[in-house]
Structure formats: structure tokens, C-alpha cells
Amino acid sequence: MNQVIRNGRLLDPARGVDQVGDLWISAGAITAMGEPPGSFEPDSEFDASSLWVMPGLVDLCARLGASPDQETRAAARGGFTTVCCPPDTGPVLDSVAVLKHLLAQTADSSSARILTIGALTSGLQGTGLADHDTLLRNGCVGLGNGSNGIGDSHVMRSAMQTARSLGATVFIRPEDPSLAGGCAHDGPIATRLGLQGIPASAEAAGMARDLALIEETGVRAHFCRLSSAVGVQLLEQARSRGLPVTADVAMHQLFLTEHDISGFDANCHTRPPLRATSDREALIDAVRHGVIDAICSDHTPLGVDAKLAPFADTEPGISAAETVLGLGMRLVEDDRLDLSTLLAALVDNPTRVLGRTPAGLSAGAPADLVIYDPAAVWRCDPDEFISDGHNSPFSGWEFQGQVVATFCDGRQTPATD
Amino acid sequence: MAELQLRPDGRLRHFLSIEGLNQPLLSEVLDTAESFRKAAFQQVRKLPLLRGKTVINLFFEPSTRTRTTFELAARRLSADVVNIDVAASSTTKGETLLDTLRTLEAMHCDLFVVRHGLSGAAHFFAQHAPEGVSVLNAGDGRHSHPTQAMLDLFTIRRHRPDLDRLKVVIVGDILHSRVARSQIHALNLFGVPEIRVVAPATLLPVDVETMGVHIYNDFDAAIDGADVVIMLRLQRERMHGPLLSSKDEYFRRFGLTEKRLARARPNCLVMHPGPMNRGVEIESSIADGAQSVILEQVSNGLAIRMAVMAMALGSRDPGEGKA
Structure with missing residues (x-):
């Protein structure tokens, strides 16, 4: 199938692309920008006049809940074309059966590409190792323990040794469970x-231990959802020593703090917890300076009873999922991040963390795109989320800029039903 | 939290925490309690203020003195009282807290007295209570125990009306203590100039000084010149992990002894919210001694709880009260 997206602002700072023009897609891949490639007869056209056309966002942590298909539509509305599901699903992603069941539910209907992280330990219990090789052979892009910390250092060391021998990246949510x-x-x-x-020391103690083990085993590691200034500090030191580590932060950690739980607001109950204002500032600085590579959604759709x-x-x-880009653009508006840093944290850097080469808006790249209306103004109403989960502390927040549609491998998902 | 506790006209609806309430309203609680206390001494056993109202005592945690005084308070005000010991009831069968609340609401009561092991439980009930139903917090987790703080303040004020000149020391398991948190808010609100807390390092909540207290490691230094010393119970049932050394060491460092009390002002009041661990928190001779107002605290608890119930349910408009 041949498609053309007409007259949009093609925007991909990482590759120096910023021009108004047409983007041509053939068989799910970008074939050209600007002039049509040879004799190109489009089967469909998308008018992107006054809209931005950017590479689709990549989410390093999105839970797909009870209806994965619906959650990928929510992700698409948020601008994501690739979502990475951590293993702390119910049931835990520690066997091929669970993995296949998850992917089978969405095989033909997914609005975003689903990648999976297999369990590092059986049942995420932190005691016995899961079948790493089997999980990786069946498509998992890495190994992790979800939000469950691994208290036993011997288990963590063995898990890292195995992952290293298999060439896998370990995704660690650093935390000392005790x-x-x-x-x-x-x-x-x-x-x-x-x-x-x-305490913030729960993150620091977990991370310090893990860094020692990473250094010893040589495994490639990614720290997930950092929450504290002291975590950022440890990361910075490790990278300056040349350790192969990257990290992400959840978007909400760049906005909310411990003060938001005053009045026992359960929508602000997160894990890791919302920390001090100084932690939030350190996390934003770390994204700005590239110490933290990626921003994830940490999307967790919950039923109403859960809160x-x-x-x-x-x-x-x-x-x-549906508020990440709006919040990110607010950081740009407020001069906390520039647009290219934000997009790097939402597109190229997470792609690299997943061991892939980002292609963005370039000929030959998969047509993973987000079409974005920079002029639209909208108010967040969780009851109107596509996601099954309406648990959002951002209810009533006003955002400028809205996703109009996404394309994943050239397959279009409109942002509204 | 203020919005949740007050009616649009500023009167008390729910009594959940000292934080969020204003000093004039809390003074009204103390003054109302004073009048009830006098009535009790005049042998007027029952007042008709809450006739026709139903009070449910909903206790998810065991309690003797708090539950009994709430029950007595409601009866003295002529309310009908139902006691529900939820520890042995539906929630252990898997019913959610909200379902428990809804079920009880369907029985058309006017006031819930709630004690629960989780911080914020009373707020949760108040947030979901229908119009016309009030919630009184009888202790939620480590968060708040506002009637205890008011009865303590009432007791202090009766002996030492010069609140703005007092040094008050709070000693022991601050970390787990909803009583201490509420006392600190109340004492600050009433202008007590110096509140000192003394605790083992493991039982001192982080950043507690932001609540307006001075932290002491050494009990002897803290009690120096004190007007009131409040001993707290070690809440072993809430302690997980290595928080304490031996009882002996605790008593040596943080127990109230005759020798220590001698460093305080003469006639320094000795208080304890109970139940006490004699020989661990406090020497028996002091608990039973002339400076102890521990039993008076219990009596005053009745007057305070009557006052809060009357204020929360007392309606000037006869049409008000039932939705």
C-alpha cells in the first residue's frame, strides 16, 4: 500500500529534519520526504496541513492491563508507536505461555508495537532464576524484575551473569526491598x-549494590524509573567511570512531589513514591543534561476499586499513556527542556536502550509516526481516556498540543474513536 | 483537609484531624467540654441533645478506653449507640472498607466513630459519607487521634491555663504515635512556645521538626525545666524489624523516673494516653503519684467526646441533620 502524508511540518531534530512537505510511505516504510519517489501512486492521503509529523514515541514501561489491545490504543493516542511491557503483569511474564498469551491477544489489532521484558526471577520472587534464554528466544527484548526489588545479592549476581552470557540488557528498578x-x-x-x-536510600542502596555487580559481571544494564537525586548522582558517577548503564524516569516524577499526596490523594500513590521537590529538580536536570536517557510513562491502568x-x-x-506528551510539551513551554532533548528522551534514546538503531524520519525507516496539532488546547478528563484506567492525578490540567493520529508500520490509528 | 471537616458555615461536620481546624473552633470544643464536665459533677447524667440520633462505634482495632468513653459520651447525650467490632467482622471475610461503610449507611445512622489501623481511614470514610452523616476519628494508623489530643490539652489547660508559657516534653515512640502528631498540632495551635520530643533515633519520624518541635536525644536535657511531660506507649504491635534494643535499655534512656522528674519544674504534670507499660515507660510510683493526671485524662476524655459529638451533630436548624 502507498500512502502520503501531505503538507505537514516534518520534524525530527535528531536527524536535522524540520521542513514543511509531504512524506511518502510504501509497504509500511518511509520511502521519501518532499518529492515523491519516482512513479508513486498513493492509495490514501492524510492532510497534515498545520500539523507536525514526528517519529512515533517509544515507551520503555507501559503495563497493558486486562485489555492489552485497548491499552495500545491509549498509547497511540498518547503518541506512542512502540510500548515495552514490563514483566510485572498478572500473571507474571516469566514463561513462554504467558508471553504468547499476551501477544496473541493483540496480534492483529494492536495500535502500537508491543515489546516485552521477560522476568529475571521466577514469579519475580527474587529467589530462583527464570528461563532467560527461552524468554529471549521467544522475543523478549530484555530481562527485568518489574517493580519488585531483588533483595538477595547472590540471586542478582547470578541473574546478571546469565543475562551477560546471553547478551541481554537487564532492566533494573533499583530498590532495596528491606x-x-x-x-x-x-x-x-x-x-x-x-x-x-x-527513604531515598532504598533506591540508593539498591543501585549501589547493583552497580558493583554490573561492574563485576559486565552486563549491560538499564535503570528504570529513577526517583531520587541520590540515584541520579550514583548514575552520573557510574557513567563517568564508563559503566554500560542507561536510565529512565517516569514523566510524572518530573511534575509531582510528595506534597501532592497531602489529603491522602490515592491517585498520587506511585511506586517508586513521589519524592521531594529537590529530587524532582534533580531529575529534570538529569534529563536536560542527558544523564537520564529516556522518559517513560510507567503507564499503570487500574480499575476504580484499586484507589x-x-x-x-x-x-x-x-x-x-495519554498525558505523557502533553506534560513533556509543558516542560518545553516552561523552558525546562528543549524540544530536541524531549524528543530524544521519548524516541531515539529509548530505542537505543532497546538495542535498536533509531531511524526516525528517514528513507527506509519504518513508518512509525505521530501526527500532532501544536495549536490544539485540551483539558485532561480521565473519564474520557481510552485506557481502561482512569487513575490520573492530572485531571483538570490543561495542555496545549494534541495527538491527532499515529502510524505504526504505516498502519494508521486515529487519536479519537 | 479543612474543607472536609467543616460545614459551609464554618461549623464542625467531621472531626478527623487537628490539622486543618482553627483555634477558635477547638477552643469551642474545650469550652463545651468544660460545661459537660460540670454537668457530670452535678449528677446530671443524661442530656437530651442527641435524642433520636444513632451513633455507630466502628472499631477496626481493639480499644478499651477510647471506645468506652465514646459510647458513654453518646449515651450521656441520649443517642442510640451500636458498637461494631470489625476486627471480627465482614472485612475479614473480604468485604472492602467502602462496602462496610455503605452497608452501615443503609441503616441510617447519623455519626460514625471510626478507629482503623491505616492512616487516612477516617478521611476516606468522611470523603464517602453521605450528606448529614458525620465521622469522628477515634484514631487512624499513625496519623491522627484528635479527641485524645483535645482531652490532653483540656487536662493541661485545667491545671496550667498559661499555655503560652509552657514547656511540654513528649517522650517515646513518636514514629508510630497518632497521639503525638495530634498533640503537636494542638499544642502549636494554642501557642505553647516550646514543644520538645525525645525518642530513640529509630522511633523518630523523619523531618519531624517541620511540625514545630525541638528534637532531643537525651531525656535528662529535654525534661530540664519542663511544665508537662507526656509519656507515650511503645507500640510494639506496629513495630516490624529492629527498632528497639532491650526494654531495660529503653527504660534507662527514655523511662520516666523520680530522679528524672526532679529535673522538671516543681508540679510538672505527668501524662500518658494509656495503656501504660509500667517499668518500661514510667516508674509505677510516678504513674500513681501526686503529679500524675493520667486518670484525670480518662475522665476528661468523656467530656471532650461529648463536646465533639454535640458539635458535629448539634443542629441549629431543626431540618438539618438528615439528608
Whole structure:
């Protein structure tokens, strides 16, 4: 099939592309920009006048909940064309059966490409190793333990040795589980509210241990969803020593802090917890300076009951896919990030973390695109999310700029039904 | 949290935490309690203020004195009272807290007195309570125990009306103590100039000084010149992991002894929210001694709980109260 996207602002700072023109797609791949490639007869046209055409976003952490198909549509509405599902699904992604079941549910209907991270330990229990080789052979792009920390250093070391021998990247949410029994950042707000805290040292202790093991085993590692200034510091030191480590942060950590849980707002119950304002500032700085490579959604769609309980009994997580780009553009508006840094954190860098070469808007690249209306203004109403999860602390926030459609391998998904 | 606790006209609807309430309203609680206390001494056992109202005591955690005084308070105000010990009830069968609340609401009560092991539970109930139903917090997790703080303040004020000149020391398991948190808010709101907390490092919540207290490691230094010393119970049931050394060491460092009390001002008040661990937190001779107002705290609890119930349910408009 031949497609043309007409008259959009083709925008891909990483490859120096910023021009108004047409983009030509054939058999799911970009064939040309500007002039049509030879004798090109389009089967369909998309009018992108006054719209931006950018490479599709890549999410390093999106949970697909009970209806994966629907969650990929939510992701597409958020501008994502690739989503990476962590292993802390229900049931845990630690066997080929679970993996195949997940992918079978979405095989023909997915609005975004689904990649999976296999379990590092069986049941994510942190005791026995999962079948790493089997998971990787069946398509997992890496190994991780989801949000479950691995307390036993011997288990972590063995897991890293195996992953190293298989050439796999380990995705680590760094946390010492013995320090992480609480439900909120261990700071003045948790003290006031009487909530059990998770100190920033839980992240630092986990990370320091893991860095020692990474250095010893030589495994390639990616730290997921950093939450603290001290975590950023450890990352920076490790990279300056030349360790093969990358990292991401969830978009909501760049906006919310411990203060947002005042009044026991369960929609702000996240894991890792929202931390101090100084942590948030350090995380934004780290993205700006490229210390943190990628921004993920940490999308966690939850049913309404999951948040209907006293704070500590609620499930952590935010239905985030549909607000990530809006929030990111706000960082650009507020001069906290420039557009090219934001797009690098949402497209090229996560692609590299996944071991792939980013191609963006270039001839021969897969036609993974987001069509974006920079002039649209919208107010976030979680009840109107496509996602099954309406659990969002950003209800009522106003955003400038909205996704109109995405293309994944040339397959179009409109942002509205 | 203020919006949740007050009616649009500024009167009390729910009593969930000291934080978020204003000093005049809390003074009204103390003054109302004073009048109920006098009535009790005049042998007027029952007042008709809450006749026809139904109060449900919903206790998800065991309690003796708090539950009993809430029950007595409701009866003295002529309300009908139902006690539900939820620890042995539906929630253990998997019913959610919200379903428990909805079920009880369907029985058309006017006021819930709630104690729950999780911080924020009373707020959660209040957020989901229908119009015309009030929620009183009888202790939620580590967060808040506002009637305890008010009865403590009431007791202090009766002995030492010069609140703006007092040094108050709070000693022990601050980390797990909803009582301490509420006391700190209340004492600050009433202008107590110096609040000191003394605790083992492991039982001191992080950044607690942001609540307006001075932190002391050394009990002897903290009690120096104190007007009031409040001893807290070690909440072993909430302790997981290595938080404490031996009882002996605890008593040596943080127990209230005659020798320590001698460093305080003469007539320094000795308080404890109970139940006490004699010989661990406090020497028996002090608990039963002349400076102890521990039993008076319990009596005053009745007056305070009557006051809060009357204020939350008392309607000036006869049409108000039932939705």
C-alpha cells in the first residue's frame, strides 16, 4: 500500500529534519520526504496541513492491563508507536505461555508495537532464576524484575551473569526491598500523614549494590524509573567511570512531589513514591543534561476499586499513556527542556536502550509516526481516556498540543474513536 | 483537609484531624467540654441533645478506653449507640472498607466513630459519607487521634491555663504515635512556645521538626525545666524489624523516673494516653503519684467526646441533620 502524508511540518531534530512537505510511505516504510519517489501512486492521503509529523514515541514501561489491545490504543493516542511491557503483569511474564498469551491477544489489532521484558526471577520472587534464554528466544527484548526489588545479592549476581552470557540488557528498578516497605516518600509529608516511608536510600542502596555487580559481571544494564537525586548522582558517577548503564524516569516524577499526596490523594500513590521537590529538580536536570536517557510513562491502568481505600491499601500507579506528551510539551513551554532533548528522551534514546538503531524520519525507516496539532488546547478528563484506567492525578490540567493520529508500520490509528 | 471537616458555615461536620481546624473552633470544643464536665459533677447524667440520633462505634482495632468513653459520651447525650467490632467482622471475610461503610449507611445512622489501623481511614470514610452523616476519628494508623489530643490539652489547660508559657516534653515512640502528631498540632495551635520530643533515633519520624518541635536525644536535657511531660506507649504491635534494643535499655534512656522528674519544674504534670507499660515507660510510683493526671485524662476524655459529638451533630436548624 502507498500512502502520503501531505503538507505537514516534518520534524525530527535528531536527524536535522524540520521542513514543511509531504512524506511518502510504501509497504509500511518511509520511502521519501518532499518529492515523491519516482512513479508513486498513493492509495490514501492524510492532510497534515498545520500539523507536525514526528517519529512515533517509544515507551520503555507501559503495563497493558486486562485489555492489552485497548491499552495500545491509549498509547497511540498518547503518541506512542512502540510500548515495552514490563514483566510485572498478572500473571507474571516469566514463561513462554504467558508471553504468547499476551501477544496473541493483540496480534492483529494492536495500535502500537508491543515489546516485552521477560522476568529475571521466577514469579519475580527474587529467589530462583527464570528461563532467560527461552524468554529471549521467544522475543523478549530484555530481562527485568518489574517493580519488585531483588533483595538477595547472590540471586542478582547470578541473574546478571546469565543475562551477560546471553547478551541481554537487564532492566533494573533499583530498590532495596528491606527499606521499601512503606507507601510514600520518607519525608515531612509522610511524617505528617503518618504514612510509612520509603527513604531515598532504598533506591540508593539498591543501585549501589547493583552497580558493583554490573561492574563485576559486565552486563549491560538499564535503570528504570529513577526517583531520587541520590540515584541520579550514583548514575552520573557510574557513567563517568564508563559503566554500560542507561536510565529512565517516569514523566510524572518530573511534575509531582510528595506534597501532592497531602489529603491522602490515592491517585498520587506511585511506586517508586513521589519524592521531594529537590529530587524532582534533580531529575529534570538529569534529563536536560542527558544523564537520564529516556522518559517513560510507567503507564499503570487500574480499575476504580484499586484507589478506593485508605492510602496505604490502594494500588500504586497512574494511567499515564495519554498525558505523557502533553506534560513533556509543558516542560518545553516552561523552558525546562528543549524540544530536541524531549524528543530524544521519548524516541531515539529509548530505542537505543532497546538495542535498536533509531531511524526516525528517514528513507527506509519504518513508518512509525505521530501526527500532532501544536495549536490544539485540551483539558485532561480521565473519564474520557481510552485506557481502561482512569487513575490520573492530572485531571483538570490543561495542555496545549494534541495527538491527532499515529502510524505504526504505516498502519494508521486515529487519536479519537 | 479543612474543607472536609467543616460545614459551609464554618461549623464542625467531621472531626478527623487537628490539622486543618482553627483555634477558635477547638477552643469551642474545650469550652463545651468544660460545661459537660460540670454537668457530670452535678449528677446530671443524661442530656437530651442527641435524642433520636444513632451513633455507630466502628472499631477496626481493639480499644478499651477510647471506645468506652465514646459510647458513654453518646449515651450521656441520649443517642442510640451500636458498637461494631470489625476486627471480627465482614472485612475479614473480604468485604472492602467502602462496602462496610455503605452497608452501615443503609441503616441510617447519623455519626460514625471510626478507629482503623491505616492512616487516612477516617478521611476516606468522611470523603464517602453521605450528606448529614458525620465521622469522628477515634484514631487512624499513625496519623491522627484528635479527641485524645483535645482531652490532653483540656487536662493541661485545667491545671496550667498559661499555655503560652509552657514547656511540654513528649517522650517515646513518636514514629508510630497518632497521639503525638495530634498533640503537636494542638499544642502549636494554642501557642505553647516550646514543644520538645525525645525518642530513640529509630522511633523518630523523619523531618519531624517541620511540625514545630525541638528534637532531643537525651531525656535528662529535654525534661530540664519542663511544665508537662507526656509519656507515650511503645507500640510494639506496629513495630516490624529492629527498632528497639532491650526494654531495660529503653527504660534507662527514655523511662520516666523520680530522679528524672526532679529535673522538671516543681508540679510538672505527668501524662500518658494509656495503656501504660509500667517499668518500661514510667516508674509505677510516678504513674500513681501526686503529679500524675493520667486518670484525670480518662475522665476528661468523656467530656471532650461529648463536646465533639454535640458539635458535629448539634443542629441549629431543626431540618438539618438528615439528608
